[in-house]
Amino acid sequence: MSHVTIKEIARRCGVSQGAVSYALNNRPGVSAATRARVLRVAAELEWVPNTAARQLSAARSETFGLVLARTPQTLVEEPYFMGFVGGVESVLAEHAYALSLQVVADLGAELATYRKWAAERRVDGVIVVDLRVGDPRIPVLRKLGLPAVLVGDPALAEDMPCVWTDSTAAMTAALDHVASLGHQVIARIAGPPEFGDVWIRDQAFDSAVRRLGLTAVTRHTDYSAAAGADATREVLAGRPTAIVYDNDLMAVAGLAVVQGLGLRVPDDLTLVAWDDSTLCRITHPTLTALSHNVVGYGAEVGRRLFDVLAGARPEAHLYSTPLLIIRESSARCRP
Amino acid sequence: MSHVTIKEIARRCGVSQGAVSYALNNRPGVSAATRARVLRVAAELEWVPNTAARQLSAARSETFGLVLARTPQTLVEEPYFMGFVGGVESVLAEHAYALSLQVVADLGAELATYRKWAAERRVDGVIVVDLRVGDPRIPVLRKLGLPAVLVGDPALAEDMPCVWTDSTAAMTAALDHVASLGHQVIARIAGPPEFGDVWIRDQAFDSAVRRLGLTAVTRHTDYSAAAGADATREVLAGRPTAIVYDNDLMAVAGLAVVQGLGLRVPDDLTLVAWDDSTLCRITHPTLTALSHNVVGYGAEVGRRLFDVLAGARPEAHLYSTPLLIIRESSARCRP
DNA sequence: CTGATAAGCCGAACCGGTTAAGTAACGAAG
DNA sequence: CTTCGTTACTTAACCGGTTCGGCTTATCAG
Numbered sequence: 001m002s003h004v005t006i007k008e009i010a011r012r013c014g015v016s017q018g019a020v021s022y023a024l025n026n027r028p029g030v031s032a033a034t035r036a037r038v039l040r041v042a043a044e045l046e047w048v049p050n051t052a053a054r055q056l057s058a059a060r061s062e063t064f065g066l067v068l069a070r071t072p073q074t075l076v077e078e079p080y081f082m083g084f085v086g087g088v089e090s091v092l093a094e095h096a097y098a099l100s101l102q103v104v105a106d107l108g109a110e111l112a113t114y115r116k117w118a119a120e121r122r123v124d125g126v127i128v129v130d131l132r133v134g135d136p137r138i139p140v141l142r143k144l145g146l147p148a149v150l151v152g153d154p155a156l157a158e159d160m161p162c163v164w165t166d167s168t169a170a171m172t173a174a175l176d177h178v179a180s181l182g183h184q185v186i187a188r189i190a191g192p193p194e195f196g197d198v199w200i201r202d203q204a205f206d207s208a209v210r211r212l213g214l215t216a217v218t219r220h221t222d223y224s225a226a227a228g229a230d231a232t233r234e235v236l237a238g239r240p241t242a243i244v245y246d247n248d249l250m251a252v253a254g255l256a257v258v259q260g261l262g263l264r265v266p267d268d269l270t271l272v273a274w275d276d277s278t279l280c281r282i283t284h285p286t287l288t289a290l291s292h293n294v295v296g297y298g299a300e301v302g303r304r305l306f307d308v309l310a311g312a313r314p315e316a317h318l319y320s321t322p323l324l325i326i327r328e329s330s331a332r333c334r335p
Numbered sequence: 336m337s338h339v340t341i342k343e344i345a346r347r348c349g350v351s352q353g354a355v356s357y358a359l360n361n362r363p364g365v366s367a368a369t370r371a372r373v374l375r376v377a378a379e380l381e382w383v384p385n386t387a388a389r390q391l392s393a394a395r396s397e398t399f400g401l402v403l404a405r406t407p408q409t410l411v412e413e414p415y416f417m418g419f420v421g422g423v424e425s426v427l428a429e430h431a432y433a434l435s436l437q438v439v440a441d442l443g444a445e446l447a448t449y450r451k452w453a454a455e456r457r458v459d460g461v462i463v464v465d466l467r468v469g470d471p472r473i474p475v476l477r478k479l480g481l482p483a484v485l486v487g488d489p490a491l492a493e494d495m496p497c498v499w500t501d502s503t504a505a506m507t508a509a510l511d512h513v514a515s516l517g518h519q520v521i522a523r524i525a526g527p528p529e530f531g532d533v534w535i536r537d538q539a540f541d542s543a544v545r546r547l548g549l550t551a552v553t554r555h556t557d558y559s560a561a562a563g564a565d566a567t568r569e570v571l572a573g574r575p576t577a578i579v580y581d582n583d584l585m586a587v588a589g590l591a592v593v594q595g596l597g598l599r600v601p602d603d604l605t606l607v608a609w610d611d612s613t614l615c616r617i618t619h620p621t622l623t624a625l626s627h628n629v630v631g632y633g634a635e636v637g638r639r640l641f642d643v644l645a646g647a648r649p650e651a652h653l654y655s656t657p658l659l660i661i662r663e664s665s666a667r668c669r670p
Numbered sequence: 671c672t673g674a675t676a677a678g679c680c681g682a683a684c685c686g687g688t689t690a691a692g693t694a695a696c697g698a699a700g
Numbered sequence: 701c702t703t704c705g706t707t708a709c710t711t712a713a714c715c716g717g718t719t720c721g722g723c724t725t726a727t728c729a730g
Contacts, residue, residue: 003454005686016710021688031708048454052390053686056715061387063435072421072630077613082417086407089438098435098457100398103424119338119383122433225613249613256619278412278560278584279614284591295407340716351680356718366678388716391685 004045012041024049055121063098064088064305065123069110069130072103077225077249079277080294087298088127095306097124107132111140118144125149125305131156131196149305151297154316156196161314163301167197170290170322171204174244174272177288177324179212182333183242183270187235188218189228189254191246198246205244221246225253232257241333242270248279251287255329266331276325285328292322339380347376359384390456398433399423399640400458404445404465407438412560412584414612415629422633423462430641432459442467446475453479460484460640466491466531484640486632489651491531496649498636502532505625505657506539509579509607512623512659514547517668518577518605522570523553524563524589526581533581540579556581560588567592576668577605583614586622590664601666611660620663627657 006024010017015034022029023038030038055061066085068075075081085101092099100123104110114137117123124147128137131152138158141148150162157164178186188205191198202218209216217238221227228250235243236258245251251273255265263269265285273280276291300319308314341359345352350369357364358373365373390396401420403410410416420436427434435458439445449472452458459482463472466487473493476483485497492499513521523540526533537553544551552573556562563585570578571593580586586608590600598604600620608615611626635654643649 003456003686007686017687018689018711019709022709025688027689029708034708046454048451050391050686051455051457052387052396053715054688055387056385056391056717057686057688059688059715070421072418072425072633075421076414076418076629078417079411079414082413083407083411085436086405086410086438089436090407093437093439098437100433101420101424101436102428102433103421104428116383119381120386121338122386225617229617249617252614253617256617256621259619279587282560282564282584282588282591283618284594286591294411298407338716341718342716352717353681353719354679357679360718364678369678385716388685389718391687391716392718394685 003050004042004047005050006047009038009041009045009047012045013038059121061122061124062096063100063123064092064302065100065102065113065117065126066129067102067104067110067113067126069104069107071105074222074224075103078223078247079249079279080247080275083277083294084129084298084301087295087300088302089298090295091299091302091306107136111137114140114144114146118146125309127151127301127305131162132194133196133199135196147305147308149301149308151301152196153200155200157316159314161304161308161312161316163297163304163317163319165292165297165319166321167200168204170274170324171201171244172208173321173324174290175205175208175212175214177326177330178242178244178270178272179214181242181270181330183240184214184333185238185240185242186214186216187238187240187243188216189231189235189243189245189250190218190220191223193220201246221250223247223250225249228253229257236261236263240269241335242272244272245274247275248273248277248287248289251289252279252283255283255287266329267334270331270333271329272324274322276322280325280327288327288330289325290322291325293320296320338385339382340385341382344373344376344380344382347380348373394456396457396459397431398435398458399427399637400435400437400448400452400461401464402437402439402445402448402461404439404442406440409557409559410438413558413582414584414614415582415610418612418629419464419633419636422630422635423637424633425630426634426637426641442471446472449475449479449481453481460644462486462636462640466497467529468531468534470531482640482643484636484643486636487531488535490535492651494649496639496643496647496651498632498639498652498654500627500632500654501656502535503539505609505659506536506579507543508656508659509625510540510543510547510549512661512665513577513579513605513607514549516577516605516665518575519549519668520573520575520577521549521551522573522575522578523551524566524570524578524580524585525553525555526558528555536581556585558582558585560584563588564592571596571598575604576670577607579607580609582610583608583612583622583624586624587614587618590618590622601664602669605666605668606664607659609657611657615660615662623662623665624660625657626660628655631655 010020023035129151150157153164219231232254273287273289276289280287280289345355358370464486485492554566567589608622608624611624615622615624
């Protein structure tokens with residue numbers, strides 16, 4: 001069963017190959033009658049465009065790329081990514097685009113992947129996550145001319161198109177919340193400092209702490225559950241009455257540590273998580289968290305990448321501000 | 336900066352395009368000297384093959400496909416998949432293959448994707464997950480002639496190449512464990528019955544229950560945390576002293592329910608989870624689980640797909656048997 | 671010394687589309 | 701009636717590789 005080509009359609013319709021191409025791509029140059037006939041025949045023969053051929057001549061691959069510079073292990077731990085990818089997918093599917101996913105060890109390998117993709121013309125655009133401060137990927141993508149949407153704060157995106165959520169506002173809301181409950185001594189278990197979003201939160205945390213006159217300490221980790229547990233043990237020495245975590249995995253790990261030490265949540269300690277996945281709702285007590293529609297976020301990023309391809313000016317789009325969902329792990333401070 | 340093509344290399348080396356192609360692909364037809372010269376020039380010019388062109392003429396896309404028929408929401412919840420994908424990736428990267436990922440709503444859409452991929456020749460092979468009993472994808476893939484590796488028990492794979500882990504042995508180990516602790520009344524919170532692996536576990540569970548003379552009940556769910564919590568509440572009416580879960584997410588949700596009702600784990604109830612992700616190690620108490628190297632599993636599946644492309648006979652490969660890791664949620668039954 | 675064989679390489683067709691340039695037909699404007 | 705501009709096509713080049721038939725030239729058996 002040899003596959004149907006445009007040539008076969010042309011033969012059956014009695015027109016040239018070129019005309020068929022125009023008809024199938026909704027471009028001017030054919031009459032309405034001819035176009036209708038071509039479309040009918042194409043449908044009858046169940047024609048599907050050969051992507052390789054199209055890519056070769058039109059220099060479009062109808063594929064977007066996403067590189068994750070993480071170990072497979074962190075990917076297992078972070079429920080975040082699959083949801084994000086799912087959201088991206090939902091938009092790509094509407095445009096019959098595919099997503100090429102690559103998991104690499106580090107930023108260097110990620111840059112190599114971009115270079116390779118650009119040279120091979122294997123992707124029409126890329127989605128860049130885990131933005132850093134002074135991110136080395138930005139100049140590379142600029143030089144390669146690879147259309148891209150960065151996922152992160154405009155302060156980090158250096159005028160590249162980006163989609164972001166307002167971590168500053170979210171962090172402020174979190175601290176206002178714990179302060180309003182009377183907590184004075186706060187600990188923060190943060191992600192790796194080289195991650196741009198962690199840096200943004202660091203700033204927001206410090207400035208809120210000053211404004212509210214709190215006593216605070218920040219511990220940076222690698223985002224893993226184990227590191228979150230260790231950091232929790234350490235900061236407890238400072239006798240905080242509230243702990244704010246940079247992701248939900250560490251918050252859950254921290255909760256277990258706290259309970260293991262015989263402390264009660266929320267009676268002795270208020271916990272706030274970030275990235276509100278199911279985890280925060282299935283622990284006992286349930287966790288107050290900065291909630292985040294990860295799937296919608298991914299979808300928005302996908303849409304923006306199509307806009308960029310369509311020639312939109314590079315812009316920063318605020319997707320949303322994480323919403324503070326107050327649950328059982330929050331309580332008034334009792335000394 | 337126009338990209339380097341084979342033609343440019345040919346010009347510089349003073350040979351024909353065809354000769355360059357042979358040289359670059361390690362095929363006979365050129366002398367060792369010429370080959371070396373071509374390779375040197377190609378490296379100098381930083382030539383990268385244009386995948387579209389290669390795909391068009393050689394009918395290879397150097398891409399594998401993976402379709403997930405799940406809602407984005409379940410993908411967020413299941414830490415399983417990202418790790419699996421990461422494992423697959425690690426093998427594909429070695430062969431400079433890409434992975435095309437598609438998230439669709441249901442099996443029908445998944446079948447449509449396979450048909451499309453086959454027609455467009457967009458992938459060289461596919462990885463099929465979430466095998467069903469009498470899976471409708473198997474005849475479709477056979478008819479399309481799309482190389483595939485199924486992830487699941489040979490009993491479900493109908494002589495297609497597959498990679499599996501021995502769920503029967505794992506379930507047997509789990510029940511031997513709880514029985515050896517003196518538990519007599521066991522509940523099982525299972526996944527959706529249409530999933531092949533759940534069916535396999537159902538069989539194994541029933542047969543072990545009979546062999547050990549236990550009293551047991553099984554509740555099927557959709558694998559979600561909420562369903563796991565509900566099912567836990569329901570089965571508690573039967574006063575079980577041990578509960579076995581089909582994934583770790585439901586186990587964690589179940590733990591919260593149990594603790595919320597004032598029951599103590601493991602004093603009043605022994606819990607066993609499946610798919611030992613970080614979750615099982617960060618709860619308090621930590622959870623006994625059937626542990627599973629998901630990343631390695633993915634890698635093995637990737638390797639087998641390359642074997643299939645290389646013409647290997649369709650075979651079933653046992654990757655491993657999930658290992659029972661006994662943690663704090665296990666204790667001797669005290670009536 | 672001759673004829674057969676094979677290695678090494680060339681030229682060109684080919685994969686299946688896209689697209690610039692060219693052409694014929696026709697209607698409107700001058 | 702000529703001129704010009706559209707519309708609706710056709711033709712053919714092109715994208716960047718792969719691959720096959722055929723042409724040289726060297727090798728070797730007879």
